[in-house]
Amino acid sequence: MGNADIGRRSDQAVCGNQWRPVGIAAVLIEGKGMFLLSGEGLTKYSEDDRLGRFLSDSALEHEKSLTCQQWLMDSAAKRYATSSVYSDLLETSGCRILDVGGGLTTIQRVLSEKHDCTLVDVLAHDTEESVQTFFDAAPNLAVRKQDWLDVPSTGTFDVVIANDLFPNVDQRVEAFIEHFLPICGEIRLTLTVYNNFRYYQTRRVNGDEILYLLAWNGAMLRPVIERYAGRIEGFSADIFETKSDSIFPNGRHVIVTTIKGDQSR
Secondary structure (H helix, E strand, C coil): CECCCCCCCCCCCCCCCCCCCCCHHHHHHHCCCEEECCHHHHHHHHCCCHHHHHHHHHCCHHHHHCHHHHHHHHCHHHHHHHHHHHCCHHHCCCCEEEEECCCCCHHHHHHHHHCEEEEECCCCCCCHHHHHHHHHCCCCCEEECCCHHHCCCCCCEEEEEECCCCCCCCCCHHHHHHHHHHHEEEEEEEEEECCCCCEEEEECCCCCCEEEEECCCHHHHHHHHHCCHHHCCCCCHHHHHCCCCCCCCCCCEEEEEEEECCCCC
């Protein structure tokens, strides 16, 4: 497992003219930097399923049993969401990428072969043996096994990605945006809301209290993201109140959002 300084390779090419900031992956799929994953979009995506083909063609044998890899292979909807933030980066090179909470999949290994890529993740899903086997096969991947809030805000990135993390796995979405906006070209997020009543029973790790936490709905998330409307191409406030059918079995809706950072060119 590597431990590297953020933005460590100053001689790395910074994406080059082949790549345009402002959420090109999302733009390629939906024509804008903010959109709701929909049944129609999933049908269109599934006609080609680029990420599914990529994973089938590129996965090393040990990667097939990784938890996040299996989640992707088992769900076309998850591949649709994930493709919307990673697809262009898998076909280009020379970017400085910070992948927060992305887990371990073929995607992270291939990104590290094409780009200057740092993964920040607590690595909770796989065994120590599986994690080490993955890192042995991905020597270029810089890894920080820590909370993203402990990542120093030094150096710069072309892209900061948080896929399937906010605002329910981690509710600190506004703090995340504020932490990384000054040092990146753009932040790519897949944001999950439940517009049906949903909550979680959990326990504090440093105490005995049982906690009941509401899952975020669109009305809770809207005022947070609306603050950055001027940085989001195709921003729509109405998207947070969607009544459309979910493409996921648990009823959630996912909003793919790209926020222009202070380092955008």
